[in-house]
Amino acid sequence: MDRVMSDKKVIALYVLPAFLLLLILVYVPIVLTGYYGLMNWDGIGEMEFIGLSNYIALLSDSMFWRSAYHSLLLAVFSVLSLGAYLLVSVILAGNIKGANLFRKIYLIPMLLSSVAIAQLWMRIYHPSSGVMNRFLTAIGIENPPLWLADSSIVLFAIIIPIIWQYAGFYILIYYAALKNIPNELVEAARIDGANPWQIAYKIKLPLISGVIKVTIVLAVVGSLKYFDLIYVMTEGGPNGASEVMASYMYKQAFSTNDFGYGSAIGFFLLVICLVVTWLIRKVTASKEDEVQY
Amino acid sequence: MFLLIVAVVQILPLIWLLFFSLKNNQEVFNLPPLALPTEPKWENYVKVWTEGNIGQYFFNSVFVTGSAVILTVLLASFVTFAITRMKWRFNKLVLGLFMVGLMIPVHSTLIPLFNFFLNVNLMDHPLSIILTYTAFNLPITIMILLGFYYTLPREVEEAAIMDGCSIHRMFFQIILPMTAPVLATTAIINMIYNWNEFVFVNTFISSDKYKTLTVGIQNFIGQYSTDWGAIGATLMISIIPILIVFFILSNRIVEGITSGSVKG
Numbered sequence A: 001m002d003r004v005m006s007d008k009k010v011i012a013l014y015v016l017p018a019f020l021l022l023l024i025l026v027y028v029p030i031v032l033t034g035y036y037g038l039m040n041w042d043g044i045g046e047m048e049f050i051g052l053s054n055y056i057a058l059l060s061d062s063m064f065w066r067s068a069y070h071s072l073l074l075a076v077f078s079v080l081s082l083g084a085y086l087l088v089s090v091i092l093a094g095n096i097k098g099a100n101l102f103r104k105i106y107l108i109p110m111l112l113s114s115v116a117i118a119q120l121w122m123r124i125y126h127p128s129s130g131v132m133n134r135f136l137t138a139i140g141i142e143n144p145p146l147w148l149a150d151s152s153i154v155l156f157a158i159i160i161p162i163i164w165q166y167a168g169f170y171i172l173i174y175y176a177a178l179k180n181i182p183n184e185l186v187e188a189a190r191i192d193g194a195n196p197w198q199i200a201y202k203i204k205l206p207l208i209s210g211v212i213k214v215t216i217v218l219a220v221v222g223s224l225k226y227f228d229l230i231y232v233m234t235e236g237g238p239n240g241a242s243e244v245m246a247s248y249m250y251k252q253a254f255s256t257n258d259f260g261y262g263s264a265i266g267f268f269l270l271v272i273c274l275v276v277t278w279l280i281r282k283v284t285a286s287k288e289d290e291v292q293y
Numbered sequence B: 001m002f003l004l005i006v007a008v009v010q011i012l013p014l015i016w017l018l019f020f021s022l023k024n025n026q027e028v029f030n031l032p033p034l035a036l037p038t039e040p041k042w043e044n045y046v047k048v049w050t051e052g053n054i055g056q057y058f059f060n061s062v063f064v065t066g067s068a069v070i071l072t073v074l075l076a077s078f079v080t081f082a083i084t085r086m087k088w089r090f091n092k093l094v095l096g097l098f099m100v101g102l103m104i105p106v107h108s109t110l111i112p113l114f115n116f117f118l119n120v121n122l123m124d125h126p127l128s129i130i131l132t133y134t135a136f137n138l139p140i141t142i143m144i145l146l147g148f149y150y151t152l153p154r155e156v157e158e159a160a161i162m163d164g165c166s167i168h169r170m171f172f173q174i175i176l177p178m179t180a181p182v183l184a185t186t187a188i189i190n191m192i193y194n195w196n197e198f199v200f201v202n203t204f205i206s207s208d209k210y211k212t213l214t215v216g217i218q219n220f221i222g223q224y225s226t227d228w229g230a231i232g233a234t235l236m237i238s239i240i241p242i243l244i245v246f247f248i249l250s251n252r253i254v255e256g257i258t259s260g261s262v263k264g
Helices: A008-036 A053-059 A062-092 A099-111 A114-124 A131-138 A154-179 A183-191 A196-207 A209-224 A228-233 A245-254 A259-291 B002-020 B025-030 B043-051 B054-085 B091-103 B106-119 B126-150 B154-162 B167-178 B180-196 B199-204 B213-223 B228-262
Strands: none
Touching: A008 A259, A008 B054, A008 B091, A008 B106, A008 B126, A008 B167, A053 A259, A062 A099, A062 A154, A062 A196, A062 A209, A062 A245, A062 B002, A099 A154, A099 B002, A099 B228, A114 A154, A114 A228, A114 B002, A114 B213, A114 B228, A154 A209, A154 A228, A154 B002, A154 B228, A183 A196, A196 A209, A209 A259, A228 A245, A245 A259, A245 B106, A259 B091, A259 B106, B002 B228, B025 B228, B043 B054, B043 B228, B054 B091, B054 B126, B054 B167, B054 B180, B054 B213, B054 B228, B091 B126, B106 B126, B106 B199, B126 B180, B126 B199, B154 B167, B167 B180, B180 B213, B180 B228, B199 B213, B213 B228
């Protein structure tokens, strides 16, 4: 038995194909991204080693910091919206009739491609014939905003469909976690005289803190690397008002043909994502330890 | 009541999309947004299906999605089997490397991948996206499979080996069928991801012959920038397959999404 189950040839045969794919298409590229960042390179011609110039230029590139700020803003709003999702889940998990149907309906936007969602919301925001402004005009608001063409609100106009898109995903995760809480704990609290809000706040929330932590990581990292919707809806415009780190990287590499600089941004993005994940886990770790039982 | 409002908000934009996909421009601009079209304009659908390359994009999406799903689920099953059931020294390390893959942003790999596919002559070739999808979906697929594999009873394997069954036969004829329910879950999760993927296709594929629906409709809509009915019909065509799959298999999808993220 042991001999068969530790046959080196079989193990290699089973693990290597997937492992090589992972290595060649995920791990080697992230190392190369850091390396290309050291180059002056247009993507076609010869690479020229220029040391840390790209990385240093990045530090004083105001457009990059602006895009990083937009990504951060997106992350903040995504985390804030988690609170709303949690509220919906708590209500949904409270023995509501049709809860199953509701959570499926909520999930539908999440299944659609970002391109379709972006195209749909571009019509919703259409200045004259979009539903948004037709509704605003109908309730008596004159000169409704231009949404995607107004640099002061474009970022918020993009955050709304993002929140819409992912609502069902997070509600589903919270719902599943809440349903996993043993009924005895809730019953015991109820017998001790706790009201529904106390039960939700003092018992249920601490019990799902592990899941909340995971969703915070997902929301923050997801926001930092967000791209599709923004690229299709505004291409980062107008005047960079909705540019985020990933869209800036994409432009530098594939529109400006500055692959070296694009790589430096890509590497920065990777480092930020890994550091932020590590930080969130570290900061929230102690909190979780307290409620361990 | 509150839940109902949320449900309406989630679904309303799509109902509006369905309505304007069946209207002509005059109706879109003059009728109230949620009014039914005076007479459904099914010709919008016929037009976009026959005039453009939608059929080709559609086929490409099915082909690329299907190939990548099969490859991912099979490779991930091999790895998960070797990691959870077989005895070797570096299994935890290899598992760790797959799991770290979950946190890597695809954009950080885009430029080197572009260069790599250019050098191995896979640029503008479906294989470039099939392999990329597989590599990037392996971590989440393995993560979902892991939990299931840990619960499989060891007695089955012991009995099979006692009977002189080879390890490959055991894997294909006993283990793989036993994991069928979780394989279905992972396949659906993979399917949704691949069907909707945008940035890799947009970067690696340039000819219409190989474009998938997400990138195809993006270009296609450009030609019809003022014909709302045609745009609506195009968008509906791209989302209907995923909605049908969802209505048939919604329980599995819900289960897959929860098992794929809660453990993370």
